[in-house]
Structure formats: structure tokens, C-alpha cells
């Protein structure tokens with residue numbers, strides 16, 4: 421098997437499908453495993469029980485998919501320069517700020533479908549190629565895998581950054597049993613910068629590479645169920661779904677690339693929604709307007725909770 425030719429072919433197919441980068445990782449995630457264990461022991465995962473409920477499957481790919489020896493990691497850019505900058509919305513309390521990745525179509529199905537198409541093309545080329553595809557959908561250490569596969573390094577805010585495209589991208593993985601040549605691990609380029617740590621509105625980045633999810637606005641507005649602790653209400657401002665602050669200040673995002681597809685362009689004016697209008701939505705309207713959007717996943721109760729905090733902040737209530 422000429423693996424160099426195969427890798428070139430995979431790159432070509434991936435580009436045609438809208439991916440921006442491909443890398444190959446082995447399955448030794450021992451370094452990431454130690455980091456994850458430490459993070460969980462500190463309780464930084466909050467209510468995200470799924471972070472440890474699958475045991476060692478997350479850090480041992482061969483336990484999740486038998487016979488896995490390589491992982492194809494792929495980058496899919498989701499931002500657009502034409503979209504109103506997030507920082508502009510943060511300055512307008514009558515508007516609601518939605519994380520950039522969630523303004524358009526739900527990425528889960530779309531990326532998964534593209535990964536499957538790519539994997540099927542490889543399967544036709546190589547006898548015995550077995551695979552399973554993932555995108556934020558199973559116990560997969562996608563950031564550590566991406567770093568090992570050369571897609572980018574894990575920044576101090578714990579997101580993956582690429583020198584040519586910043587950090588506004590989704591990741592996808594193809595687990596496989598074929599001994600593809602391994603890519604060079606991405607090198608670290610944060611240097612002495614601490615912009616993300618300093619900018620975090622709730623001081624959730626408690627140390628480089630250590631995000632206490634229980635303080636993170638992204639976690640609080642999306643993953644956390646029930647009341648959000650009062651101590652974070654003011655800092656939440658008008659952020660009603662996720663938070664892009666740590667990525668927004670990262671110097672590497674000057675280089676972010678436009679997505680190759682239009683699917684992630686804002687729907688329902690989600691790049692600058694009017695807070696009062698969103699508050700007027702009943703559950704039926706919420707379900708209708710968020711059809712095909714990742715926002716729908718949080719459910720109406722969490723949506724209302726987030727909007728009410730933003731509204732109280734607009735009114736200057738304590």
C-alpha cells in the first residue's frame with residue numbers, strides 16, 4: 421500500500437467536502453489521560469458526568485472501537501469575516517450574544533455525514549479498512565487527538581489553535597484499523613501570552629490549560645441545568661448561549677479563515693438578535709426558530725433562564 425499517495429488522496433477528498441485540514445494520530449493518549457484525571461479530581465467538570473462515566477474508553481480509543489490503531493483528525497472552519505463581530509454585540513445590552521459556532525446549522529449531523537462520506541471513499545480504496553466516525557458525539561479526546569495529529573496546539577484556554585486559522589473550527593475524527601503514517605504533533609505557540617486568562621469574565625481559566633467549567637459561561641449557559649449561581653450573573657452580561665471571549669482576544673484568531681460552506685452562516689439573525697424579541701418567544705416559537713440549530717439542544721427552560729439573566733443585566737439589576 422502506498423500510504424503517501426493515499427494520504428494525498430484523503431486530503432483531496434477532505435478538501436472537496438469542506439474540511440480544511442487532515443492529520444493522523446496514534447492512539448497513545450496517556451498524557452491527556454493524566455490531565456483529564458487531574459481535572460476531574462478537582463471537580464472542574466461540574467455536572468458533566470459524561471466526562472468520567474465511560475471510564476477509560478475516552479482515553480483508550482481501542483476500547484471504544486476495537487482494533488483502532490490510528491485516528492484521522494479533521495478540521496472544519498465555521499466562522500465568517502462578514503458576520504458582525506461578537507465584541508460589538510457584547511457592547512449592546514439590548515442584543516443577545518450567541519457563541520459564533522452556534523449561530524448557524526447544527527454541526528453534529530452535517531460534519532458526521534461528511535466524515536462518513538470521506539470514510540466510505542477510503543473504504544473503497546483500501547481492503548479491510550474499518551472505521552467509525554465521531555464529532556463531539558462520544559467519549560473521544562478530540563482536542564488531544566487533534567494536537568497529536570498536527571491540527572493545532574491546545575492553547576492556555578484549552579481550545580485547539582492553528583497558526584493559519586486560529587481556533588474557530590469544529591473537529592471530527594475517523595477511528596480506523598489501518599496503519600496510516602502518523603503526523604507530526606503540533607508545536608506550542610502561546611508563548612508568554614495570557615490574554616485569554618485575563619479576559620475571561622468569570623476567571624474560569626484558573627491556570628494555563630485548566631478551565632474550571634463550573635465558572636465558565638459556556639458551560640453555565642449550555643451544559644449546566646437548573647439555577648446559575650448568582651455570583652456569575654453580572655459577568656454573564658448579555659451572553660445567552662456560550663461565550664467566545666477567550667477566543668475573541670486570542671491573537672491567533674486574526675488568522676481565522678472563512679468556512680468553506682454556508683451552513684454555519686447566522687440563521688434567524690442569531691448574529692445580533694434582539695433580546696426583547698427572544699424573550700417574547702413561547703416554547704413553541706423557540707422550537708420552531710431553533711429547528712436545525714445547536715441552540716435547541718439546551719431546551720426551553722435553560723434558554724429562558726439565560727435570557728432572564730441577560731434581561732436583568734440590561735436593566736442594571738443586581
Ligand code: SF4
Pocket residue numbers: 575576577581609610611613614615616617666669670671672
Ligand atoms: S490568548 Fe494567548 S495564551 Fe490564550 S490561547 Fe491565545 S495565544 Fe494562548
